[in-house]
Amino acid sequence: xxxxxxxxxxxxxxxxxxxxxxxxxxxxxxxxxxxxxxxxxxxxxxxxxxxxxxxxxxxxxxxxxxxxxxxxxxxxxxxxxxxxxxxxxxxxxxxxxxxxxxxxxxxxxxxxxxxxxxxxxxxxxxxxxxxxxxxxxxxxxxxxxxxxxxxxxxxxxxxxxxxxxxxxxxxxxxxxxxxxxxxxxxxxxxxxxx
Amino acid sequence: xxxxxxxxxxxxxxxxxxxxxxxxxxxxxxxxxxxxxxxxxxxxxxxxxxxxxxxxxxxxxxxxxxxxxxxxxxxxxxxxxxxxxxxxxxxxxxxxxxxxxxxxxxxxxxxxxxxxxxxxxxxxxxxxxxxxxxxxxxxxxxxxxxxxxxxxxxxxxxxxxxxxxxxxxxxxxxxxxxxxxxxxxxxxxxxxxx
DNA sequence: GAATACATGTAATCCGTTACATGATTCT
DNA sequence: AGAATCATGTAACGGATTACATGTATTC
Numbered sequence: 001x002x003x004x005x006x007x008x009x010x011x012x013x014x015x016x017x018x019x020x021x022x023x024x025x026x027x028x029x030x031x032x033x034x035x036x037x038x039x040x041x042x043x044x045x046x047x048x049x050x051x052x053x054x055x056x057x058x059x060x061x062x063x064x065x066x067x068x069x070x071x072x073x074x075x076x077x078x079x080x081x082x083x084x085x086x087x088x089x090x091x092x093x094x095x096x097x098x099x100x101x102x103x104x105x106x107x108x109x110x111x112x113x114x115x116x117x118x119x120x121x122x123x124x125x126x127x128x129x130x131x132x133x134x135x136x137x138x139x140x141x142x143x144x145x146x147x148x149x150x151x152x153x154x155x156x157x158x159x160x161x162x163x164x165x166x167x168x169x170x171x172x173x174x175x176x177x178x179x180x181x182x183x184x185x186x187x188x189x190x191x192x193x194x
Numbered sequence: 195x196x197x198x199x200x201x202x203x204x205x206x207x208x209x210x211x212x213x214x215x216x217x218x219x220x221x222x223x224x225x226x227x228x229x230x231x232x233x234x235x236x237x238x239x240x241x242x243x244x245x246x247x248x249x250x251x252x253x254x255x256x257x258x259x260x261x262x263x264x265x266x267x268x269x270x271x272x273x274x275x276x277x278x279x280x281x282x283x284x285x286x287x288x289x290x291x292x293x294x295x296x297x298x299x300x301x302x303x304x305x306x307x308x309x310x311x312x313x314x315x316x317x318x319x320x321x322x323x324x325x326x327x328x329x330x331x332x333x334x335x336x337x338x339x340x341x342x343x344x345x346x347x348x349x350x351x352x353x354x355x356x357x358x359x360x361x362x363x364x365x366x367x368x369x370x371x372x373x374x375x376x377x378x379x380x381x382x383x384x385x386x387x388x
Numbered sequence: 389g390a391a392t393a394c395a396t397g398t399a400a401t402c403c404g405t406t407a408c409a410t411g412a413t414t415c416t
Numbered sequence: 417a418g419a420a421t422c423a424t425g426t427a428a429c430g431g432a433t434t435a436c437a438t439g440t441a442t443t444c
């Protein structure tokens with residue numbers, strides 16, 4: 001069973017939903033780190049149901065097919081709990097951004113600077129959005145501080161996202177600074193250096 | 195052309211290598227963010243060569259087949275430069291860790307704490323390794339400060355990795371603190387809160 | 389003598405994205 | 417009238433992992 005299955009169980013553990021609403025929720029990254037499309041979600045729901053982890057009831061809706069409201073089963077909740085509490089996988093994060101930075105020495109100074117400033121600008125934008133969401137959590141009351149309320153985990157991932165963007169912006173500033181300081185080293189001059 | 199192709203070009207821009215050495219390099223994440231297996235690299239090298247971005251010469255080796263040393267072509271370098279300097283893709287990072295944290299409200303306090311402490315311990319371990327690599331950069335001389343030397347980008351990604359692990363550890367401490375403060379709220383008591 | 393490092397490939401499978409397909413209700 | 421939202425599915429394709437396949441040279 002893959003990670004997507006657990007992401008769906010996590011959403012259904014909060015409240016029952018239709019596949020469509022799950023797809024909506026996972027369109028904007030859940031926990032700021034996981035996305036999925038409806039074309040992945042519908043088949044996955046069928047597998048989860050075959051395994052007895054979720055069940056559905058047909059409700060009124062506006063689609064051309066039956067509208068199905070899914071809820072997590074007690075088995076599903078148990079499986080989800082077991083997964084959260086199992087040994088950590090060794091994660092290999094992928095970031096196209098850092099791959100570009102790794103080859104940054106190939107770009108002229110002004111283009112390198114433009115790239116880092118673009119990265120920074122996107123970080124600033126995401127951070128602003130996260131701050132709005134933080135205010136929404138605060139406005140919603142004390143549920144974010146209640147270890148047994150669904151918002152507890154969601155708020156913790158938001159704080160992680162905020163810290164991550166802060167760190168990214170700081171790192172961009174450090175690198176822009178560095179690019180400015182390392183100016184006018186062309187290849188002919190660099191032979192004479194050191 | 196996919197991201198793996200650019201990762202390979204980035205490595206070959208530094209120095210020519212065999213497919214085996216590329217695979218070794220990408221076994222430990224390059225730039226701390228990209229991994230690949232040899233089964234992906236060998237076919238990709240063939241595509242890159244068909245597109246004229248790399249070329250190979252047969253050298254002495256110990257394999258059952260010919261040993262091929264690949265180098266980047268001038269076209270390859272141009273294509274790599276253009277990629278680094280092209281509009282940023284909207285990135286959707288995936289982190290199984292944060293997905294677990296999102297559902298953390300389902301775990302009892304002690305298990306939740308154990309999970310976060312595991313995450314923290316792994317962060318500390320990676321950080322220690324990164325610090326060693328930082329010392330190696332410093333020992334290697336001023337190349338990390340030379341905007342036109344390959345080490346410039348590699349050092350920048352390392353600093354990013356260090357900042358990221360620092361941030362992760364801080365966040366873990368914040369959450370452990372929070373888990374301790376939010377103790378003994380069971381569901382019956384939580385009704386009377388606030 | 390056994391294990392490890394060097395060295396290159398293919399096949400099967402899984403996960404994720406994009407595109408195709410359909411159709412009712414509500415809002416502008 | 418047309419666009420957006422609700423609603424559920426399948427098909428084609430690409431990227432990544434795991435397993436299969438082979439064989440030499442060096443180190444313990």
